[in-house]
Amino acid sequence: MSVQIGFIGAGKMAEALIGGLVSKNVFSKDEIIACAPSQLTRDRVESIYGIKMYEKATDVVSKADIIVLAVKPKNVQDLFEKEKVTIGKGKILISIVAGLTLTKMNYYVPDAKKVRVMPNHCCMVLEGAMGYTCDPSMESTDIKRVNEILSSVGLAVEVPESQMDAVTGIAGSSPAFLYMVIDAMAEAGVLNGLSRDQAVELAAQSMLGSAKMVLETKKHPEQLRDEVCSPGGTTIVGVKILEDLGLRSAIASAVDGTIAKSREMSQE
Ligand SMILES: NC(=O)c1ccc[n+]([C@@H]2O[C@H](COP(=O)([O-])OP(=O)(O)OC[C@H]3O[C@@H](n4cnc5c(N)ncnc54)[C@H](OP(=O)(O)O)[C@@H]3O)[C@@H](O)[C@H]2O)c1
Numbered sequence: 001m002s003v004q005i006g007f008i009g010a011g012k013m014a015e016a017l018i019g020g021l022v023s024k025n026v027f028s029k030d031e032i033i034a035c036a037p038s039q040l041t042r043d044r045v046e047s048i049y050g051i052k053m054y055e056k057a058t059d060v061v062s063k064a065d066i067i068v069l070a071v072k073p074k075n076v077q078d079l080f081e082k083e084k085v086t087i088g089k090g091k092i093l094i095s096i097v098a099g100l101t102l103t104k105m106n107y108y109v110p111d112a113k114k115v116r117v118m119p120n121h122c123c124m125v126l127e128g129a130m131g132y133t134c135d136p137s138m139e140s141t142d143i144k145r146v147n148e149i150l151s152s153v154g155l156a157v158e159v160p161e162s163q164m165d166a167v168t169g170i171a172g173s174s175p176a177f178l179y180m181v182i183d184a185m186a187e188a189g190v191l192n193g194l195s196r197d198q199a200v201e202l203a204a205q206s207m208l209g210s211a212k213m214v215l216e217t218k219k220h221p222e223q224l225r226d227e228v229c230s231p232g233g234t235t236i237v238g239v240k241i242l243e244d245l246g247l248r249s250a251i252a253s254a255v256d257g258t259i260a261k262s263r264e265m266s267q268e
Helices: 012-023 038-050 058-065 073-081 101-107 121-125 142-152 160-174 173-190 195-217 220-228 232-243 247-267
Strands: 005-008 034-035 050-052 066-069 092-095 113-118 128-134 153-158
Touching: 005 012, 005 058, 012 034, 012 038, 012 121, 034 038, 034 058, 034 220, 058 092, 066 142, 101 113, 101 195, 113 142, 113 153, 113 160, 121 128, 128 142, 128 232, 142 153, 160 247, 173 195, 173 247, 195 220
Parallel strands: 005 034, 005 066, 034 050, 066 092, 092 113, 128 153
Antiparallel strands: 113 128
């Protein structure tokens, strides 16, 4: 087996991807390598996934044709300027680094084929939602390969780079909003006598099931909502209260504000 894919960085997001690639049989563990400066991380990742680990990014880029950049934004400049990591012509660099645009990537690795990804942390349970954008040098077979890799940890949608800020709002940040909804629902459950654990589990499972209903039935969310509301029943009472309190407007404003902040940060 020859090495196919290498990870620069082996933290939470890289681990999620490595786990997804192995469990979905996209690559075997012998085809994956990664690097991290700390011995602790190298030992941990090697023992969990059985992949070969290196200390230096230069070892990874010399051995793999597809490279995933999974370091923190603050590490990027040193990686390319101090450690002199270069990625040659024909190799694919998939970056999941927040805010690292294709233009900035082009400055560091002009010859590589480049992909910018905005994932969310639900990748850690293989239920991520992410947008990705590819530079024009990518051929359709490259894009298909990239899609297969990203899809191992969730839903991956190709978008123009101008829409990456919108992806940040609706996928990158939205888990935080949805956790708040789960917590609020659980709070009401506790108020009405359920144990905290049961209330959280029931609320979370209801959110998971509702999301699956939308994705699998392809029905409009409003239609599904109507199907749950019997005339004169319990659910329509709650729906009216949420409408009166402005739930839709609050959520749309939160996502919109997040997108605006992401746009502002992309300009910096
Ligand atoms: N976490 C999220 O929910 C999320 C969501 C969307 C996007 N992202 C993006 O994903 C990227 C990774 O996030 P994360 O949460 O996985 O971070 P993390 O857990 O802190 O992992 C970062 C990894 O980079 C390694 N590293 C640091 N400097 C390095 C170098 N010079 N060469 C090679 N490896 C180096 C670290 O090694 P050590 O372990 O040895 O310190 C660590 O393994 C970030 O850029 C973030 O913007 C994260």
